[in-house]
Amino acid sequence: MSKLSKLFAVSAVLLSFSAYAEDYPGEGTVNAVKSSEKKLTISHGPIKGLMDAMTMDFAVADPAMLDEVKKGSKIKFVLTKEKDGKLVISDLEPIGK
Numbered sequence: 001m002s003k004l005s006k007l008f009a010v011s012a013v014l015l016s017f018s019a020y021a022e023d024y025p026g027e028g029t030v031n032a033v034k035s036s037e038k039k040l041t042i043s044h045g046p047i048k049g050l051m052d053a054m055t056m057d058f059a060v061a062d063p064a065m066l067d068e069v070k071k072g073s074k075i076k077f078v079l080t081k082e083k084d085g086k087l088v089i090s091d092l093e094p095i096g097k
């Protein structure tokens with residue numbers, strides 16, 4: 001392991017202990033893109049440690065993420081629970097394209 005990757009590994013560990021926000025990976029299907037609300041309606045599978053499978057709206061961290069999907073898109077996403085308990089999709093990626 002190079003010095004630089006060791007440094008990254010150490011900072012990643014420190015970050016995971018010190019961060020207020022928690023990340024949860026999930027998968028689901030986009031049912032609706034609500035551009036004006038910066039939200040996606042997603043039928044998601046169980047999100048371990050957070051919730052069971054259901055259909056619900058999620059806010060996205062960056063409106064540009066809405067352009068990466070459309071109704072029917074299957075996606076992987078990272079749901080971030082912020083310090084104040086708010087849930088936001090902080091990353092997403094279409095799957096099976």
Ligand SMILES: [Cu+2]
Nearest residue numbers: 051052054056
């Ligand atoms: Cu849910």
